[in-house]
Amino acid sequence: MMLEGRHIGVRYGAHVAVEDVSMTAQPGEVLALLGANGSGKSSLLRALAQVQAYSGTITWDGAAAPTGSVGYMPQDNAARVALTAFEVVLLGRMRSLALRVGSRDLQAAQSAMEEIGVADLAPRRIGELSGGQRQMVLMAQVLAAGPRVLLLDEPTSALDIAHQLHVLDLLRTATRQRGLTTIAVLHDLNAAARFADRVALMHRGRLVGIGAPDAILRSTLLQPAFDVHVAVDHGSDGHPVVLPLRAVRP
Amino acid sequence: MSAEAGTAIAAWRRANARRTILVGVTGILLVASFAVDVATGPAMLSIQAVLRSLLGIGGDPMLDAIVRTLRLPIALMAVVVGAALGISGAVMQTILNNPLASSYTLGISAGAGFGAALAITIGAALPVPEAWAIPLAAFAFAAIACALVGSVGRMRGATPELLVLAGIACLFLFQALLSLLQFLASPEALQQIVFWLFGSLLRASMGKVGIVALVLCIAVPPLLADAWRLTALKLGDDRAKALGVRVDRLRLRAFVIVSLLTGAAVAFVGTIGFIGLVAPHIARMLVGEDQRHLLPASAVFGALLLSAASVVSKLIMPGTVFPIGIITALIGVPFFGWLILSTGRVR
Numbered sequence: 001m002m003l004e005g006r007h008i009g010v011r012y013g014a015h016v017a018v019e020d021v022s023m024t025a026q027p028g029e030v031l032a033l034l035g036a037n038g039s040g041k042s043s044l045l046r047a048l049a050q051v052q053a054y055s056g057t058i059t060w061d062g063a064a065a066p067t068g069s070v071g072y073m074p075q076d077n078a079a080r081v082a083l084t085a086f087e088v089v090l091l092g093r094m095r096s097l098a099l100r101v102g103s104r105d106l107q108a109a110q111s112a113m114e115e116i117g118v119a120d121l122a123p124r125r126i127g128e129l130s131g132g133q134r135q136m137v138l139m140a141q142v143l144a145a146g147p148r149v150l151l152l153d154e155p156t157s158a159l160d161i162a163h164q165l166h167v168l169d170l171l172r173t174a175t176r177q178r179g180l181t182t183i184a185v186l187h188d189l190n191a192a193a194r195f196a197d198r199v200a201l202m203h204r205g206r207l208v209g210i211g212a213p214d215a216i217l218r219s220t221l222l223q224p225a226f227d228v229h230v231a232v233d234h235g236s237d238g239h240p241v242v243l244p245l246r247a248v249r250p
Numbered sequence: 251m252s253a254e255a256g257t258a259i260a261a262w263r264r265a266n267a268r269r270t271i272l273v274g275v276t277g278i279l280l281v282a283s284f285a286v287d288v289a290t291g292p293a294m295l296s297i298q299a300v301l302r303s304l305l306g307i308g309g310d311p312m313l314d315a316i317v318r319t320l321r322l323p324i325a326l327m328a329v330v331v332g333a334a335l336g337i338s339g340a341v342m343q344t345i346l347n348n349p350l351a352s353s354y355t356l357g358i359s360a361g362a363g364f365g366a367a368l369a370i371t372i373g374a375a376l377p378v379p380e381a382w383a384i385p386l387a388a389f390a391f392a393a394i395a396c397a398l399v400g401s402v403g404r405m406r407g408a409t410p411e412l413l414v415l416a417g418i419a420c421l422f423l424f425q426a427l428l429s430l431l432q433f434l435a436s437p438e439a440l441q442q443i444v445f446w447l448f449g450s451l452l453r454a455s456m457g458k459v460g461i462v463a464l465v466l467c468i469a470v471p472p473l474l475a476d477a478w479r480l481t482a483l484k485l486g487d488d489r490a491k492a493l494g495v496r497v498d499r500l501r502l503r504a505f506v507i508v509s510l511l512t513g514a515a516v517a518f519v520g521t522i523g524f525i526g527l528v529a530p531h532i533a534r535m536l537v538g539e540d541q542r543h544l545l546p547a548s549a550v551f552g553a554l555l556l557s558a559a560s561v562v563s564k565l566i567m568p569g570t571v572f573p574i575g576i577i578t579a580l581i582g583v584p585f586f587g588w589l590i591l592s593t594g595r596v597r
Contacts, residue, residue, distance in 0.1 A: 051491040072492035081484045082539040086262045091485065094493040097478040099542060106259045113258060122258035123265065125538075138489075145493075 001027060001069065001148050001181050003048070007056035010043040010205075017043040018054070019205040025198075027148075027179040030172055032192035034216075035202035036226050041185045042075070042153050044202070048183065049151045060149065071147030073138055075154055085129065085137045086122040089113055092144035112144035113137070115174075117166065131158035139167060143174070150175070152184040156191070164188075168195040189242040193217055201225055213240055223248065269537040269547070276550045280329065283557040287325040288317060290564045327454035327518065328560040328574075329553040330462040332525055334515035336552020337466075338508040339526030340533065340544055341473060344480050345501045346410045352526035353512035356417025356505075357395045360424035362516040365391025367431045367443045384446065385458070385517035392513030395420050400502055400509075408501040409487075449520035449575025451560055458518045465514040469507050470545070476500060477541040484539055522575045524582025525552050531585075555581075 003025040010018035018040040025031045033041040046052035049072035058064070071092075081088075089112055090097070093105040113119040118136045126134060135158045142150065150171070156164045172195050175182040186192045192199050193213040200210040203225040209216045217240040222230050229245040288304070289295045293316060302308040303317040335353065342351040353359055369376060369387035376383045402416035432440055473480075479500050482490040487497045516522070533547035556574070559581065563572040 046488065049488075049492050051488050070492070072488075074486065074488040074492070082534050083481070083484065084262070084265065084538065086258055087481070087538075087540055088485070091478065091482050091493060094478060094482060094495065099474060099477060106262075110258050119258050123261040 001060045002062075003058070003060055003149070003181055003183075004062075005048065005056065005058045008044065008047055008058060009055040010040070010047050010052055011055075016205055018047065020056075021202075021205075021207045022056075023200060023207060023210055025181050025183055027181050028176055029197040030175050030182045030184065030195060031210075032196035032199045033183060033185045033202065034187075034189060034192055034199055034225075039202040039225070040205040041202055043205075045072075045151050045153050045183065045185055046074075069148040070151060071142035071145055071149065072151045073142045073153060073155055075157070080127050083126050084122065085118065085124050085126055085133075086110075086113070088126050088137055089122075089140045089144050092141035095145070108146065109140075109144045112140040115143060116140040116170065132160060132163060135159060136163065136167065148178075148180060150180055150182040150184070152182070154185050154187060157187065164191065171195070189217060189222075190239075193239045193241065194237075217242055265538075266543070269540075269543045272536050273543070273547050273550055276547070276554055280550055280554045280557060283554055283561065284325050284329060287328060287557050287560050287564075288321045290561050291316070291321060292569060323454040323456050323459055324451045325557065325560065326456075326459045327451050327462070328556045330459055330466060331451075331515045331519050331522065332529070332553035332556030333549040334462060334466055334469075334511050334552070335522065335526040335556070336529035336533070336548040336550070337470065337473065337545055338512045338515075339528075339552070340530035340541075340548035341480070341504050341508045342526070343530055344483055344541065344544075345504050346414055347483070348410065348414065349531070350527070351414070352524075353508070353516070354421075354521075354523065354526070355414065356399050356509070357420030357422075357424055358392050358509050358512045359516050359521045360421045360428070361395025362388040362392040362513055363447055363521050364424040364428045364431070365389070365394075366446050366517070366520070367428050367435075370442045370446065371431050371435050371439050373439065381453070381455075388517035389513045391424070392509065392516060395424060396506060396509035396513070400506055403498070403502050403505070408498040408505070410501075413501070413505065445573070446520045447575070448573035449522035449578070450571070450573055451519055451563075452571060453518060453520075462514050462518060465511055469511040470549075472507060473504065473545060474542065476504060477545065480504065480541045481539060520575060522556065523579045524585070525556055525578055528582055528585050529555055 006022050008018055008021045021044060033045065035041050043052060047054035048058060049070060086109060089109040090105060093108055096105055113122060116136050116139055118140055121129060121133055121137060126137060139155055156167055159167060168191060171182060174180060196213060198211055199213050199216045201208050201216050201221055208225060209221050217232060219230050219232050227248045229248060231243040231245055233241045235241045285297050285300055289297055289300045299313060300317055303314050308314055339352040342353060342355060343349055365387040366384045369384045373380060398420050399413060399416045403413050406412055432443060435443060479495045482493050482495050483497060490497050529552035530548040533544055533551050537543040537547045559574055559577045563574045563577050566572045
């Protein structure tokens with residue numbers, strides 16, 4: 001789905017978290033949202049997911065999207081629930097779940113778990129899992145709904161590097177093959193450089209740049225956004241590689 | 251479909267079958283406890299005699315009178331009230347995302363207590379007979395307490411924090427009003443108020459049992475229809491919203507339903523504590539958080555606990571019926587202590 005956001009603003013009381021952000025995202029593309037802590041990435045994502053009141057307009061293919069096609073994954077908060085991993089994934093099928101669970105929902109939950117590679121965790125209680133395992137289960141929940149849009153808040157923050165690569169690879173493949181519109185908040189600039197088609201950089205609630213990783217991941221933009229001196233090089237595969245050097249202010 | 255994927259669904263089906271069996275076994279225990287409850291009393295009856303009388307093949311009018319008129323309403327009341335409190339507690343804990351919530355937390359029971367005390371105090375002036383005036387007033391004030399908390403939720407968004415704060419304010423309000431009534435009441439009325447607050451099944455009649463059962467039958471279907479949405483609430487509001495759950499509406503809807511359920515149960519038997527707290531916890535440990543299993547399990551455990559407490563209340567001091575509210579609290583307090591010490595695990 002084609003996303004078009006115009007003049008999006010989010011405020012919590014007097015605090016302005018997101019201010020006048022206009023952006024677009026295309027089907028089949030991964031857009032990474034980057035920025036320092038508190039720069040408004042998560043708030044913007046929550047507004048896009050319609051779980052947060054906002055000002056401005058957000059349209060999907062020209063219309064306010066039916067929430068059914070949007071898969072939103074907030075940061076992990078499901079640590080202490082007495083549900084099995086399978087039940088958590090099954091909840092992704094909320095729109096069609098009835099008292100008696102249909103086989104289509106069961107199959108969808110199962111294949112989503114397989115796709116992510118967590119089918120073996122199915123009977124375990126979600127609270128017993130490690131943070132990384134839980135994150136992959138929650139990702140399976142989002143995929144189980146068969147969404148056309150993925151809005152992911154730090155989907156790989158708890159994963160080891162192997163699983164990070166696996167999940168990000170999978171996201172990019174799924175995005176291309178199924179024509180999804182994927183927007184992910186990422187903290188790892190180099191992962192963003194490798195896996196995102198475009199990156200959006202936020203600073204103090206405003207969008208300071210959006211475009212190809214090459215165009216945005218530059219020291220002139222990164223230094224003020226993160227308050228850190230960086231060196232930017234290019235890896236053997238041509239993607240930018242960002243090397244943090246030292247904080248601007250100690 | 252790979253073999254591994256097949257086992258994920260199969261394992262879930264097995265877990266569900268196990269949960270159903272657990273609830274079934276508890277149901278059998280409940281039937282046993284119910285039979286013992288009917289058999290227990292100043293005249294101890296054999297289970298066979300009780301069964302014969304219940305089935306109408308006893309042929310002993312004296313025995314029939316004891317079983318059907320005296321003991322059956324009380325034993326049935328224990329079952330329906332226990333089930334109602336169990337379900338209310340489970341739903342409250344879910345919508346408030348708080349393992350220590352029960353129908354007490356949000357002042358519903360305090361409202362009922364004040365209503366009953368008010369009816370007792372002005373007693374003779376009421377147009378209805380006292381046996382119905384007290385439960386009616388108790389229910390009316392439980393509903394008022396529910397309306398107070400619910401309207402705050404409607405105005406400011408029904409977050410768990412806000413509901414708990416409004417509920418606790420409501421609790422203190424009605425407790426203060428109750429204290430005021432107790433201060434003003436005549437010694438006779440005061441004694442009656444205190445006895446009502448203890449909680450007792452002795453006021454039961456088949457008509458009252460029927461009313462609580464009816465409210466239970468009305469309340470349960472909409473809760474079960476919301477079962478998956480309630481389960482999703484446990485994953486946090488953002489995630490539930492993203493799954494398409496209108497969390498504020500769901501919370502208010504469920505809150506009103508269980509408040510009325512609690513009001514109806516408490517109105518007839520007084521404030522019986524801890525069933526609504528304990529039963530959902532036991533149920534959750536055994537069947538997990540899937541509300542399709544948790545709600546029936548909480549109902550069955552609540553009914554079993556109150557039925558067993560009813561038996562204990564008759565055995566503890568032969569010849570008298572100990573106030574059941576005291577028994578449930580005495581069982582509940584050690585559990586509460588354990589709960590506090592291990593909240594991290596059970597939540």
